[in-house]
Amino acid sequence: MTDPRTPYFSYRTVEIGGRTWMAENMAWQEANSFCYDGNTHNCEIYGRLYVWGDAKNLCPEGWSLPSKGEWEELIKSVGDGSAKKAGEALKTNSGWKNDGNGTDKYGFSALPAGFWSNYSGDGGYYGLEGAAHFWSATATESGSNSAYGLKLEYTVDSASMSEYYVTGDHYYALSVRCILDTNYFVDNRDGKTYRMVKIGDQVWMAQNLNYKGEGKDTIGYCYGKNSANCNKYGRLYPIEETIEKGSVCPEGWHLPDTTEWFALFSAVDGKENAATHLNSTSGWKEPGNGDDKFGFSALPGGRGAASGSSCDGEKENAWFLSKTQCQTTSCKGRYFTANFVYSLQSAAFTDFTGTTSVSVRCLKD
Template sequence: MLDVVWRHLCAVAILTVSVVSHNYAAEFKDYRDGRVYRVIPSGNLNWFKHSLRYGKTAFFTDENGIPFYRDDSWATSCPEGSQLPDEMDWEQLIEDSFSGPDKVQNMKNFVGNSSLGFYKFEFDEVVNAKKGYAYFAVRNQGNRAMRLETKRGVAKIVDLENSDAVQIRCVYPRDYLSEMGISKTDMIYTDKRDNKKYKVGMRGGKIWMMKNLAFSVTSEKQCYVDDKSFCEKFGRYYTYEDALKACPTGWHLPDDAEWRDFQKDRKTLDWDNLGQGGCQDWDNFCDGANSGHYWSKTSVKEKTARSWEFNRADKDIERTDASVHKGLYVRCVAD
């Protein structure tokens, strides 16, 4: 899984990204003709929001300027850095967008201003448009195409003649770091709520903050031995209730499964980073020199939640059930 995520993070794509208040917007520029496509995310991919309009490989262009492509040009039509979606990619899009109560409207939004129907060479015209059908190419399917029924929100792969032509939507791997507002040069995430900066990295196939969260959710003292300087060094303590809502948008408190993945390769753990700062136990504090205690989202006993203790002296990890009123640290993991 880790290798897969890194491939997506490092994929080569010509991409312009802007991140505003955690709202991700991306564009893909086709340098063959200078056309820019807005994109929408689904699964591990970004999809062109509109049908491809590269005319040189098109077989037919309708009165709306929408090109239709025959299957002998499908593989060469998407610009470099992108490709045709295969059947599994379409299935993921259908699950994400066309399976809920808003599937009809979502499908109409996806089709957008694209023409309906497909070009029938035998008739020299676009057919099936009045039925509300839109047809798109599918990688490795020969002359089979994905048919979207915009009146019912239903998707289905159908057989076409080799000479028939359909529209093309291109896809390319998502850039998760850019989506999270993370600088690739230094792997730093800035929390827009207070402008604090956090080093991030990959653990267990996910993006983690490599520093304890220091965002203040209450006016109470949240620092080791009530010294503000330790909040800068170790981060802040949180009760379980506060921990659940402490991470910024796009991040969350890890559950036990995510913590297990995080600590699997113990030789690569930063014990000096993880194993300090202790915890707050009512008016007392745990060993701040050799231990760090962290909340898990998982709770199996009433008024308790799972706690993960990292001991840097012994390079040992202990999982316990801690009172929800204790003060522990928070490490956020990307959604």
């Protein structure tokens, strides 16, 4: 996955026990974070060490610091229900001292990054090549001065949950792995993370697609050719070219047709109320903000010519691609789009030529 805060950080991911985990340690720099021994080379290998207060808010959108329960579920998944061999399965197969390597059976690749601690008052680094310690988001039952974390050691094949001070004079800085929230998924083509939402019997992307493609297969552009607008609205995609390519949506997702858009409208109290319930709660020209009752979060990303030479409709209109082509005499050869207008509570279908560029929401197969 790619950290949207910077293009310089991307992380391998792995699915274990039905959940998606980062398979590398977080390396995003926070004020109270450390490279082991103050050596930036160690950050490149092992990631950074974080105090708990920063770790809780560190993960990118769609990802979270795992709870104690989520770590325990991981231990069960890789240890066949037991913690006795879980450490061996989670540890990398190299880099641990004194034959303490694991099998890395599931690709989690836990590295012996050690930890930083002020426990003895000297703010020292400990355990490089001998131990891995990962924060959880769960405070201990004894109070707010300590939290749970996962501990792996070179001397044992087991994994265990430990308690670490988080405040006062004896606090710790540990490694961080993030877990994907259950209502998000990762597009494996470019590592971007998207929220998804179930409405009625359908599962929709709850954010606009922002897939650029690669090389000669690059497709779409940012509104006004401004990259910040891709981060806000996703890309605008030429309708006909996008439909012909057939692969713009991530694996397991597809471009919706008008029948599927109608099914969505029916599930949100009808087409006459669709804009009210599907529009995001901010970002629209007044009175266009909706109540986003179902979490679809439609954004007013506008439209453009195929080349991106001109764009209009930002903050006033959302047009979403449908792969349905009009067959009547009045609009034959044109394509329908689902349209939300800032001044209307209802949704509509607007037909465009195939060279018009609009936003894309993908629907789960």
